[in-house]
Amino acid sequence: MNQRTKLHTLCKTRWSSRADAIETFKNEFPALKTLQADGDEKAGQYLAAILRFKFIIALLVTEHILSSTDPLTNLLQKQVNDSLHVVCETRVVIKLCNDERADQYVWDALYDKAVDVSADFDIQPSMPKRAGRQQNRANPDVQTVSDYYRVTLYNVFLDHLVQEMETRILGNEDRYCAQHLLPSKLADLRDNMLPTIYAAFAPDLPQTYETFKSEIARWRVRWSMTDRKASRLHDTLQQTCKDLYPCICTSIGVLLTMPPTSATCERSFSAMKRIKNYLRTTMTSDRLSS
Template identity: 45%
Template sequence: MEQIAMCVRYYSETEQDVREDFVGFVQAESTTGEALFNKFIEGQRDAGLDISKMRGQGYDGASNMSGCHRGVQARVQQVVPQAMYVHCKAHSLNLSIVYACKEALVRNLLDTVQQIGFAFKYSAKRFLAFKEELGNDPVEQEEMQKRTRLQSLCETRWASRADALYTFKAAYTSIVSALEVLEREGDSKARSYRCSILGFDFIISLVVVEFVLQGVMPLNKLLQKQNIDLIEAAKESRVLIATFRAERADDAVWDGLYDKAVAMAEDQGVVPSKPRTARRQQHRGNVPADSVSEYWKRALFYPFLDHLVVELEDRLVSSNERFKAQYLIPSLLPELSRDHEDSIFQEYESDLSGDREAFRNEVSRWKVRWELEGTKPSNLTDTLKATNKTLYPDIFTCLVVLITMPVSTATAERQFSIMRRLKNYMRSTMLTERKSGLALLHAYRHMEIDIDIIINEFAASKGRKLDLL
């Protein structure tokens, strides 16, 4: 059965922080945009949520969810025009890596790593050979951080491929030795695997791609947090882009990567080399270069980094009129112009209590208030904690709407992980209501429950022969 995981993101004035809570599962008989929309609205109403107060909606990029004409987000905006759609930033980061990894050298590297990872994972004989070779090298054991297996490349979470590449690079010597042993024992594929990873093109690609993807991992983890907001997500995305550009321009970074690749190659007797430069070449990189290092920098490092930066800019650093409310953050008030004030008022007008002139007066008082303060908040959460809702109701409303805009769908994805643990082959007939209830118990297991109250309600729900009270 198809299931919809519904989560709500809101600002808790009691805790003075943004929260994302799981509401429950809803069974979907169809996956069309119209059917999912009807189930989505029905599930919210059953949960007691006021749909008219929805100001944002977040999904992945599937056409039935994000379609601008017949998708769920378009149908929701017909009912609640203020509910702006946000493409999950964690999915956007994932897609950026997917398209950047379509570079020929990177694609060949990942295919080879995946094939060898599967070869050792699904064969007891090959795994034993790898484990024995790894046990003979204490240095690689330490670099593997007590891991005994090669990690396979995840088909959906591309950012996690950095860990798989790190494991492969750390155990590179053991992998080559294990393949040599298997080749002598008659393994028909071991020789082709060993030859494919002993080329300098593979070694340099492994070092470069692992280094770049490791730089993406902190942002990937940040985007999956519940209390992150769109402003912080965009700011950290710009930081990552600026970091990549600085590393591209710094020759010392490339020299360090190239030296690592050369050291790995020399350990295996591989001579650093580059393909022959031809006058005309269509089926591989034909970059003019005076040295081996210069060739791989131009053919691999620059294209992969540039492609990734372009994808990150297109997918993660996006602007919207609603985002201009960030200029109400005290540290950004000097950049707040009259045009920005008008844009903010126009975007949030349906939620504000007064007219344009009243909003301008409130903003003027807001500026004066923070001119008298020494320490100024620099993010939405700290600003909301310092905002008096009675004195600055419209500013408080703008900031609350902005902070509750969804950043990612990680909370909903976690609930599907819960469902995998709840619905197994021994619970194959469990219906949606029971499954949703068990998922809620699992998701909020940290909450204290009075067992006596539960027993009393269960016993009094209908006449029972068993005396529970």
């Protein structure tokens, strides 16, 4: 069990712990037969709901997909983070999900594993009956059980996950174009990108677009004269003079302060629960702050 000896409770905020809990539950799944010998009515009801092919295939699909996103989740929960690094790793996870969605062998391996687990409990793979005019549930025109769960479960889950990552992390695409202002990426900066970068940071920039273009030209010449080029936002900001390059300094500063995660704020609320617990609900704000 790799030191995972008991089931974990479900956490609503930490997705990495959710992936660990599902993996532990999957590894302990063969031990569920012992619930039948306990004689507990509630345990018997849970066992009847769990020992279904629909639950088993959903468990394996969820564990497989969350294991792919677990490294990205851990990266997002670190206090020291870089939004550009997060965007790069998010693109990797999105490409991985899209590649696995298009690879039939990945789904076949998951389905065969679900069939093997179901065979240990004498469960036959099954799917709901298809109705010609059914509109209130998933009712695709498929012939096999494998195709049914691939269309209604696996593909839907992957598409939703990819859409959420694109919306939540890659949504500020114009602002991320400013990453080409980094000295290590200046070679990829094109003139047609300048209007997009300026428009994204225009409310914060102190100069006009023509001044911004002139500043970019001097910026390129400056870093072409040195071999050691900064590759991170924080290092670039420290080596940039605000009086000489006000627009570039402002753009990099705004991009650096964009939080890629809210984990730090959530940690403060979790810590506050240790002080203001349910037995201290009448504590006022002044005493809590003190």
